Amino acid sequence: MATFFNSLGLYTDFYELSMAQGYFYCGKKEDTSTFDYYFRTNPFKGGFTVFAGLQDFLDLLSNFTFGDSDLEYLEKHGFKPEFLKYLKNFKFLGNIFSMQEGEIVFPNVPILRVEGNIIECQLIESLLLNILNFESLIATKAFRIKLVTGKKIFSDFGLRRAQGFGAIHASRAAVIGGATSTSNVLAGKMFGIPVSGTQAHSWVQSFDSELEAFRTYADLNQGNTVLLVDTFDTLNSGVPNAIKVAKEMEENGHRLKAIRLDSGDLAYLSKKARKMLDEAGLKSVKIIASNQLNEYVIKSLLKDQNAAIDAFGIGTELVTGKSDAALDGVYKLVEINGKPKMKISENIEKITQPCKKQVYRFFDNNGNFFRDGIFLQNENIEETDMIYHPVYPEKNTRIKNLTKEALLQQVVSNGKIMLARLPLAEIHKYLVTRAGFLPNEHKRFISPHLYKVGISKKLLEFRNMLSNQIKLNIELNKNG
Numbered sequence: 361m362a363t364f365f366n367s368l369g370l371y372t373d374f375y376e377l378s379m380a381q382g383y384f385y386c387g388k389k390e391d392t393s394t395f396d397y398y399f400r401t402n403p404f405k406g407g408f409t410v411f412a413g414l415q416d417f418l419d420l421l422s423n424f425t426f427g428d429s430d431l432e433y434l435e436k437h438g439f440k441p442e443f444l445k446y447l448k449n450f451k452f453l454g455n456i457f458s459m460q461e462g463e464i465v466f467p468n469v470p471i472l473r474v475e476g477n478i479i480e481c482q483l484i485e486s487l488l489l490n491i492l493n494f495e496s497l498i499a500t501k502a503f504r505i506k507l508v509t510g511k512k513i514f515s516d517f518g519l520r521r522a523q524g525f526g527a528i529h530a531s532r533a534a535v536i537g538g539a540t541s542t543s544n545v546l547a548g549k550m551f552g553i554p555v556s557g558t559q560a561h562s563w564v565q566s567f568d569s570e571l572e573a574f575r576t577y578a579d580l581n582q583g584n585t586v587l588l589v590d591t592f593d594t595l596n597s598g599v600p601n602a603i604k605v606a607k608e609m610e611e612n613g614h615r616l617k618a619i620r621l622d623s624g625d626l627a628y629l630s631k632k633a634r635k636m637l638d639e640a641g642l643k644s645v646k647i648i649a650s651n652q653l654n655e656y657v658i659k660s661l662l663k664d665q666n667a668a669i670d671a672f673g674i675g676t677e678l679v680t681g682k683s684d685a686a687l688d689g690v691y692k693l694v695e696i697n698g699k700p701k702m703k704i705s706e707n708i709e710k711i712t713q714p715c716k717k718q719v720y721r722f723f724d725n726n727g728n729f730f731r732d733g734i735f736l737q738n739e740n741i742e743e744t745d746m747i748y749h750p751v752y753p754e755k756n757t758r759i760k761n762l763t764k765e766a767l768l769q770q771v772v773s774n775g776k777i778m779l780a781r782l783p784l785a786e787i788h789k790y791l792v793t794r795a796g797f798l799p800n801e802h803k804r805f806i807s808p809h810l811y812k813v814g815i816s817k818k819l820l821e822f823r824n825m826l827s828n829q830i831k832l833n834i835e836l837n838k839n840g
Contacts, residue, residue, distance in 0.1 A: 369426035369450065370433070372486045377434065380479045381443045389446075393481045394695035394716050397472040397488060399465075400709055403497055403684040407808030408798060410503050410791060411471055412533045413495030414461040417488055418777050421452055424484060452480050456772035459719070461782075462536060462791035463767065464798055465496075466811045468709075468750065469732050470717055473768060478696065485691045493689040494526060495533040497681040501655075502537020503791060505674060507803060508659040509538070514672040515556050516542040517650060518679030530679035535784045536791065539678075551784060558586040558620055558648075570597055574605040578616070585609065586618045586648065589633070594624060599633045603640045618646035618670070626651070627665035634668035646670040653677065655805065704827050708751050713819065714826055723763040729797045731757055732767075735816045747814025757814055 383389050402409050426434075426447040435444060454476020465471050472492070474481050505514060516534040519527045519542075531539075531547035541556040542548055548555035559577055567573035570592060578585045587605065589598025599619065606616035619637075621629050626649045637645050649661070650673035661667040676682065692712045693701050700714035716737035724730040733747040741764070749755035771779040801809035815823075 366423075367425045367427040367430055368420055368423050368487070369447065369483070370430050371420070371424070371490075372483055374437075376483050376485055377439065379482050381439055383478050383482070384443045384446060385440070389477065389479050391478045391697050393476065393478040393693060393697075395474045395481050395485070395691050396470040396694050396713075396717070397474070397492065397689060397691050398468055398470050399493070399496075399687050399689040400467050401688055402467060403500055403681065403687055404504060404805075405808075406500065406504065406805070407802035407811060408500075408795075409465050409467075409496055409687070410499040410537060411459055411463045411465045411492075411496055412461055412499035412536045412787075413492040413529065414458055414472075414771070415779070415781060416495065416529060416532065417491040418456075418772065418779060420487060420491065421484060421772075422777065424450075424452055424487060426450055446479075450480070450483075451775060452476065452484060452772075453775035454480055454772070455770060455774065457768040458771045459767045460769070460790065462499075462787040462794065464729070464791070464794045466732055466813055469719055469734065469813055470713075470768065473716065474691075475716075489689055489691055491529065493687040494681075495529050495536075496689070497684065497687040498530045498533035498679060499537040499791075500687075501678055501681050502534040502539055503795070504537075504655045504805070505658060505672075505678065506538025508655050508662065509672060510662075512662075512669070512671055513540045514674050515539055516544065516678060517673040517675035519544040519547075519675075521676040522679040527679060532784065534678055536787050538788060539674075543673075553784065559588055561588065561591045561622075564588060564591040571601045571604065574601050575608070578605050578609055578614075582609070582612075582614045585614070585616050586620055587616065588622060589619045590621055590623045590629075594621065594629050595632055595636070599636050602645075603636065603642060606642050606645060607640070616642065616645050618648050620648040620650060620673070621669075622650045626669065627661050627667040630668040631666070648673060650675070654682065659805075700822070700826055702823065702826055702830070704830055711827070713750070713815065714823055715819070717768075717819070719767040720764045721767055722759050723797070727763075727797065728799050729802075729811070730762065731759060732811070732813045733759060733764075733816065734813070734819060736819050736822070739816060739818055741816075744816050744818075747816060748820050750813070750815050750820075753820055757812065759814075 431444045456474050458472040516531050516539045522530050527544055528547045531542040531544040532551045535553050541554040543557045545555055547553055564570055564573040574587050587602045589602050602619050609616055630647050647669050648671045649669045653672055653674045654677040694714050702714040703712045705711055718735050718737050720733045722731045735741055745760045746756045747759055802811055
């Protein structure tokens with residue numbers, strides 16, 4: 361993937377650099393560290409999340425360096441010469457373990473682990489969170505839409521409504537989730553996404569008549585003509601004129617591909633338009649709908665109203681992840697110099713799980729996803745009978761003899777990317793396959809069933825011991 365910058369070292373939060381300089385001067389620059397990436401809540405009040413953005417993050421990570429102008433900028437902000445000299449030769453040389461892009465993932469489960477010296481692990485935090493949180497959010501939204509469109513296709517139309525250059529990664533994530541094309545030409549070039557588009561109302565308005573506008577467009581786009589029929593009066597002008605042009609195209613050996621509805625009562629208009637097209641012998645002409653669509657509207661159109669819509673163009677609600685502004689992914693230190701670390705909090709959901717870990721997914725007797733279990737990295741899982749609720753350990757699940765798979769695999773070794781680049785269509789295919797193992801009660805939009813996650817007894821006991829030790833040290837320091 362191309363980038364807009366020669367170096368991306370400044371694509372971070374200021375406090376990352378402040379901490380990095382602190383580590384450098386206090387003798388910690390060679391300390392080894394381990395960080396986990398995970399999120400706390402599924403977006404859209406849903407029952408799952410789609411993991412996306414891994415390849416983009418790794419591509420950008422390979423360009424996470426500091427150029428001369430970057431160092432000059434940092435010097436003006438008070439960073440010291442020796443630290444700037446260190447940054448001049450900076451390159452991430454650590455290890456990364458990750459779930460596969462397109463995986464179905466759940467809250468509070470480590471999705472990705474970063475290992476390296478404390479400075480390199482700290483500096484890449486914001487880049488990692490920025491890319492993975494955003495693309496996972498949009499891919500999840502897109503897949504929710506795909507769940508209701510089924511075999512009907514939809515396209516990303518969101519460039520003009522997206523948050524700046526976030527539109528580029530949004531288009532990629534949308535395709536992972538199920539979009540078949542994008543209107544975003546730059547994203548199409550960068551990621552090999554098919555591009556599509558028709559015309560705006562301004563095209564129709566620029567001619568003296570709607571019929572002239574349609575004829576001209578059809579003449580210029582004979583192999584891919586889609587006509588926007590709602591500029592003036594959909595049923596009394598737009599569709600009749602589209603039918604007239606379609607007949608003229610047939611006389612010249614061409615066919616009208618589709619009409620597009622962009623306003624009004626889409627269910628009513630699509631059914632009326634379908635009847636008019638069919639009666640004119642134009643059953644092959646498809647109907648595309650756009651205009652503030654989301655998974656709920658589409659579900660209503662198709663399931664409740666039997667709308668005669670063949671495809672959808674989805675913009676604002678897709679690429680902005682509406683109604684959730686962000687995925688609440690976090691990046692937490694779990695080990696330093698081989699010594700486990702954890703954060704304790706009055707908010708139970710913010711207590712972290714220490715140590716390097718592996719995640720196993722267990723399958724029920726029907727071959728469906730059943731539980732995710734979090735284990736210590738070197739733990740012998742064959743000796744484990746149970747996994748326990750992280751907060752209420754009296755709730756537990758027997759996992760002995762269940763089919764399982766390890767989810768975290770190494771994708772970067774000593775700074776070298778080991779992950780083969782996959783076409784977006786293959787990532788989407790993997791997502792569809794994995795989602796097929798997820799029971800339907802987790803996919804419903806209203807009050808989805810909670811997918812349960814547990815931790816091993818060894819991790820539970822070690823976490824509790826470490827937590828008690830931290831609390832004891834706090835008391836001793838307070839009293840001393």
